[in-house]
């Protein structure tokens with residue numbers, strides 16, 4: 001079976017290379033010629049563990065090719081996966097559907113044989129039904145040969161684990177409206193099915209909603225624990241112990257209860273906003289209103305980091321950041337939205353770095369993979385090539401993305417490099433005692449901050 005993958009970003013490039021790994025001939029298509037040139041040379045335009053190796057392997061074997069031509073994919077493939085972006089519309093909460101609509105329209109205009117179009121992008125409920133109508137109308141008007149069906153097969157991969165999640169998914173969900181479409185998808189996913197991956201075959205609406213329900217639930221879990229952080233920061237208590245304790249209850253589970261600077265990335269934030277916008281459009285204004293609070297709690301974490309920086313740098317005094325940060329050197333450790341990724345889309349870490357800069361601080365940024373993308377968004381920050389370069393001469397270091405390199409920092413080695421020994425743990429991954437033992441002022445999200453002047457060892 002020949003597969004095409006339309007849109008070769010994070011999702012599409014991963015899906016294309018993994019489908020080649022499963023033994024299929026694959027043709028990836030994108031409207032960005034530079035991306036297609038790079039992928040055709042076996043160069044991955046972003047960082048994703050294990051993906052580069054698969055790309056090189058299958059470009060070399062000839063099983064994986066790339067094109068910008070819809071005519072080529074329309075003549076060639078049996079199954080077309082659509083993985084183009086569905087970003088938040090500028091100035092609105094809703095998803096911008098123009099890329100999905102354009103991709104599906106182009107396919108409908110260029111397919112010249114029997115084929116199945118399979119949507120993988122995350123979309124508002126009702127999209128598949130609308131697109132099925134669009135496909136049939138377009139093809140009838142052009143009197144094109146071949147039967148073209150549509151299915152929706154949402155994707156649950158996580159960045160940083162994209163290859164594993166695609167080759168060994170924890171479930172496969174397909175929204176279909178014919179037995180034939182389901183059988184084709186069962187053939188595509190024969191390998192993970194043979195490994196026992198649960199297969200959920202359902203209607204279009206359920207498939208679309210499963211995806212946004214999953215992301216809304218994950219976002220809710222994170223903001224739930226971060227809301228408790230606001231309480232422990234006020235009254236005292238240990239947010240990590242609290243998460244561990246409730247997480248032992250299997251009905252709750254410990255995963256996604258890591259308190260910190262909150263969720264970001266190209267999906268969770270925009271997906272909860274798009275869900276809310278869609279249900280409001282359906283007249284259900286109150287139904288997902290709680291997601292406003294989930295979003296607000298998440299964004300307040302970023303304010304909290306800036307407030308903490310002000311407190312730490314001003315010996316406990318809380319004032320407006322714009323009046324207190326000028327001239328202070330702050331080392332920002334991590335700018336990607338999560339470790340093992342170079343993705344800075346809606347990254348809480350990068351947002352905080354920029355806010356500190358706006359408040360007048362001299363911000364030195366180091367991220368093992370994210371500096372280049374971050375510099376594309378906020379070129380005025382000072383990007384440096386190592387952890388040591390970032391902390392040297394700094395008044396304060398702030399850990400915002402929990403890369404292993406940061407989790408494994410030795411406070412005794414960092415201490416002599418800094419001008420003042422002060423650290424904020426924005427992800428709750430550092431051992432507070434190890435830092436205070438060598439004279440650091442240590443503050444962490446989810447913990448009450450009390451500055452002890454005695455502990456400050458300004459040099």
Ligand SMILES: NC(=O)C1=CN([C@@H]2O[C@H](COP(=O)(O)OP(=O)(O)OC[C@H]3O[C@@H](n4cnc5c(N)ncnc54)[C@H](O)[C@@H]3O)[C@@H](O)[C@H]2O)C=CC1
Pocket residue numbers: 006007008009010011012029030031032035083084085086099102103120121122123155156157158159266267
């Ligand atoms: N990134 C992730 O980890 C996951 C993403 N998703 C969903 O997958 C979709 C894609 O997300 P990403 O891959 O992150 O986006 P992305 O922005 O990395 O990639 C989208 C790609 O589509 C291309 N494109 C735009 N219009 C096109 C057209 N008309 N024809 C062909 N290509 C076109 C763009 O040039 C770009 O390369 C979104 O709906 C997202 O919510 C779902 C699960 C995981």
Ligand SMILES: O=C(O)[C@H]1O[C@H](OP(=O)(O)OP(=O)(O)OC[C@H]2O[C@@H](n3ccc(=O)[nH]c3=O)[C@H](O)[C@@H]2O)[C@H](O)[C@@H](O)[C@@H]1O
Pocket residue numbers: 122155156157158159160215218222255256257258259260261262263264265266267268337338
């Ligand atoms: O739709 C998508 O694109 C994907 O979105 C998320 O995957 P991803 O964005 O790659 O990253 P996550 O691991 O979910 O982390 C999202 C954000 O939440 C934060 N997070 C996560 C877990 C936690 O306990 N605390 C926390 O703050 C992370 O730092 C990160 O900023 C989902 O986990 C995937 O299942 C989904 O396919």
